[in-house]
Amino acid sequence: MPWEVNPDRPIYLQLAEQLELKICSGVYPLGSRLPSVRDLAQEASVNPNTMQRALAKLEEDGLVYTNRTNGKFVTENKDIIQKVKGKIAQEQVKNFLKKMDELGFAHKEILAIISEIL
Amino acid sequence: MSNILECRNLTKTFGALKALDNITIDIPRGKIIGLLGPNASGKTTFLKICNGLLTPSGGEITIGGFKPGIETKKLVSYLPEKTYLNNWMKVSDLISFFRDFYDDFSIDKAYDMLNKLGISPKDRLKTMSKGTKEKVQLILVMSREAQLYLLDEPIGGVDPASRDYILDTILSNYNENATILISTHIISDIEKILDEVIFLKQGKIILNKTVDEIREENQKSVDSLFREVFRC
Numbered sequence: 001m002p003w004e005v006n007p008d009r010p011i012y013l014q015l016a017e018q019l020e021l022k023i024c025s026g027v028y029p030l031g032s033r034l035p036s037v038r039d040l041a042q043e044a045s046v047n048p049n050t051m052q053r054a055l056a057k058l059e060e061d062g063l064v065y066t067n068r069t070n071g072k073f074v075t076e077n078k079d080i081i082q083k084v085k086g087k088i089a090q091e092q093v094k095n096f097l098k099k100m101d102e103l104g105f106a107h108k109e110i111l112a113i114i115s116e117i118l
Numbered sequence: 119m120s121n122i123l124e125c126r127n128l129t130k131t132f133g134a135l136k137a138l139d140n141i142t143i144d145i146p147r148g149k150i151i152g153l154l155g156p157n158a159s160g161k162t163t164f165l166k167i168c169n170g171l172l173t174p175s176g177g178e179i180t181i182g183g184f185k186p187g188i189e190t191k192k193l194v195s196y197l198p199e200k201t202y203l204n205n206w207m208k209v210s211d212l213i214s215f216f217r218d219f220y221d222d223f224s225i226d227k228a229y230d231m232l233n234k235l236g237i238s239p240k241d242r243l244k245t246m247s248k249g250t251k252e253k254v255q256l257i258l259v260m261s262r263e264a265q266l267y268l269l270d271e272p273i274g275g276v277d278p279a280s281r282d283y284i285l286d287t288i289l290s291n292y293n294e295n296a297t298i299l300i301s302t303h304i305i306s307d308i309e310k311i312l313d314e315v316i317f318l319k320q321g322k323i324i325l326n327k328t329v330d331e332i333r334e335e336n337q338k339s340v341d342s343l344f345r346e347v348f349r350c
Contacts, residue, residue: 005310007339010330042289045282046310047150050330 001027003044011046015054018044023063023074024085031076034064122147122193122266122297123168127177130163130321137163139321140177147265148294150311152340153301155318156348161301162199164318165268169196181266192221195264197255197272203243209254210239216258228261231287235280249275256284260291267298273307285311306341315340317347 003018005011022028034040034055041051055072058064062080066072075081100110123145130138138160145151155161166172167179170186181190203212209232216223232239235253243251252275259267273281281304289311292298302308309329317325324347332340 007306007309007342008333008337010333011310012330038290042286044310045285045289047313047329048289048294049149049313050310053330 125179129176
């Protein structure tokens with residue numbers, strides 16, 4: 001998953017979302033050590049202070065914790081990750097519904113399309 | 119001491135023209151800051167004053183507590199808008215030249231960057247394209263362990279692929295106590311690596327905010343905001 005930064009929103013929020021996604025999808029597994037802020041910043045070609053801010057947000061949400069001497073680790077708590085996954089799923093579905101709305105589909109029709117594809 | 123550069127009511131006039139008009143600003147350590155403004159907004163004048171190449175008409179400026187002079191030249195690594203290097207010199211000559219001048223110059227770093235950008239140390243400046251010359255200059259400047267890097271239009275003539283490498287180089291080489299001040303028009307490419315931006319307009323600071331503050335408040339990138347503020 002390459003890093004992507006869009007122009008219209010704060011960069012740190014976008015980085016935080018992409019880190020969340022990487023954690024939820026197992027790129028950074030449960031309890032594993034994250035690369036250093038500097039390495040992450042370089043990987044994403046962003047300012048280290050911005051990356052630091054993104055990680056601080058994840059830490060606030062309990063997804064990441066700091067071990068004072070060893071760096072930052074992904075939480076070992078499956079529930080937190082499950083919760084974040086649920087949140088991402090809801091956002092994705094809402095986005096999808098919004099687009100379908102704009103195209104003029106009623107919810108019943110949308111369900112029909114989905115079950116057809118499934 | 120948290121600020122690397124402080125200036126108070128800094129003014130520079132050229133005859134009737136006010137190139138810098140009463141500028142007061144503190145620049146902290148450990149930041150990458152964009153100095154942005156249209157042509158003739160005072161960017162280069164400001165950087166020249168920081169380097170003691172111009173003297174202020176009024177006000178004060180200190181770098182690491184010193185007025186621009188011998189002491190500050192040890193702290194500041196400056197990439198000027200124009201080249202001052204001798205055309206007949208080889209890259210390897212330039213490197214030993216810089217090594218003699220600056221205690222904080224790292225030869226290893228310089229050769230490593232040359233190698234990554236595919237520039238031969240045996241080449242003479244005379245035979246190089248404009249973009250390659252710019253790369254060489256930037257390599258020399260970034261190979262110092264300075265406290266303040268002042269880069270005047272560092273990526274103007276460089277192709278996009280090398281530009282990415284140069285931005286990576288800036289990110290990987292600067293240490294957390296050093297500050298990099300970059301003057302440029304090419305905002306979209308460097309926006310991601312900046313902490314803060316300063317907008318200069320006709321010698322005045324009209325905005326000084328972090329990149330994410332701008333994005334949060336305006337729902338747009340610094341590049342779009344710049345185009346809006348400075349619409350002709």
